[in-house]
Amino acid sequence: MENKRFENQHVLITGAARGIGFEIARQFALEGAVLSVFDNHSANLQKAVVELKQLTSEVWSEQVDVSDRKRVFDAVERTDAKQPVDVLVNNAGIAKEQPFLEIDENDWNSIININLSGMFHVSQAVCRKMVQRKKGAVVNMASKNGLDGEAGYAHYNASKGGVIMLTKTMALEMAHTGVRVNAVCPGYIQTPMSMEIDPPEFTRKFVDRYIPLNRPGKVGEIAPMFLFLASEACSFMTGQVVVLDGGQLAGQKPF
Numbered sequence: 001m002e003n004k005r006f007e008n009q010h011v012l013i014t015g016a017a018r019g020i021g022f023e024i025a026r027q028f029a030l031e032g033a034v035l036s037v038f039d040n041h042s043a044n045l046q047k048a049v050v051e052l053k054q055l056t057s058e059v060w061s062e063q064v065d066v067s068d069r070k071r072v073f074d075a076v077e078r079t080d081a082k083q084p085v086d087v088l089v090n091n092a093g094i095a096k097e098q099p100f101l102e103i104d105e106n107d108w109n110s111i112i113n114i115n116l117s118g119m120f121h122v123s124q125a126v127c128r129k130m131v132q133r134k135k136g137a138v139v140n141m142a143s144k145n146g147l148d149g150e151a152g153y154a155h156y157n158a159s160k161g162g163v164i165m166l167t168k169t170m171a172l173e174m175a176h177t178g179v180r181v182n183a184v185c186p187g188y189i190q191t192p193m194s195m196e197i198d199p200p201e202f203t204r205k206f207v208d209r210y211i212p213l214n215r216p217g218k219v220g221e222i223a224p225m226f227l228f229l230a231s232e233a234c235s236f237m238t239g240q241v242v243v244l245d246g247g248q249l250a251g252q253k254p255f
């Protein structure tokens, strides 16, 4: 019989209704995991659950905004009671292109509250349970933009830089409990989010100028790293940040 890496493990994924998060959920399901999928978009979440249920025995869902601390704690309580959470994937996030000088307080707060504070709430709710069990793996969605700036995204870049330091500090403080925490930094990936922000002409110019592999990434090229970091193969790895960006951060590509 084929050996599945996450047979009957409970994997909680935020922002799993579409894009990279859905692909991460799909790949965990194919590896035998039971899933909890959290998202704030009701219709997309229902559609995702229907598809995921065809792949694995249990799919629990919670319509929850990760920036709402109380609802996050209630939802984690419910889902962890069904089966203790073994793996947490903090993927939910939003992006908006705006010049730094024009970002107002609402814009700033909405990005930071979802991308960074939301990750703090979900992580704290889940990790308080994981440390009691002395077992667990967390994989956080950062971004290449958390390591290297991009004009037009001050709030987004700041949120993802924050995710990287949150990851490292969580890893340091929980290592002695057996809970591991790592982060993934994708570069430019074709998802509903990036396609809503960038017209195809922009994407072509961006790729020509910045990406050595000469194309955007695909969700199927990002999800496997989340499974790898959550797996036993990475049992000695914590506090690390893995970049999957088509070579963008290696330096300047040739003209």
Ligand SMILES: NC(=O)c1ccc[n+]([C@@H]2O[C@H](COP(=O)([O-])OP(=O)(O)OC[C@H]3O[C@@H](n4cnc5c(N)ncnc54)[C@H](O)[C@@H]3O)[C@@H](O)[C@H]2O)c1
Binding pocket: 014, 015, 016, 017, 018, 019, 020, 021, 038, 039, 040, 041, 044, 064, 065, 066, 067, 091, 092, 093, 094, 095, 114, 118, 141, 142, 143, 144, 185, 186, 187, 188, 189, 190, 191, 192, 193, 194
């Ligand atoms: N697409 C890229 O190029 C790229 C690159 C690097 C990092 N990322 C990161 O990957 C993650 C997923 O991005 P994507 O491109 O798949 O985007 P997406 O918009 O296609 O998917 C994001 C999902 O998160 C959900 N979500 C948004 N706000 C939420 C909230 N407050 N509470 C719960 N769920 C919420 C959305 O409903 C959606 O289902 C994000 O954190 C993003 O910053 C994306």
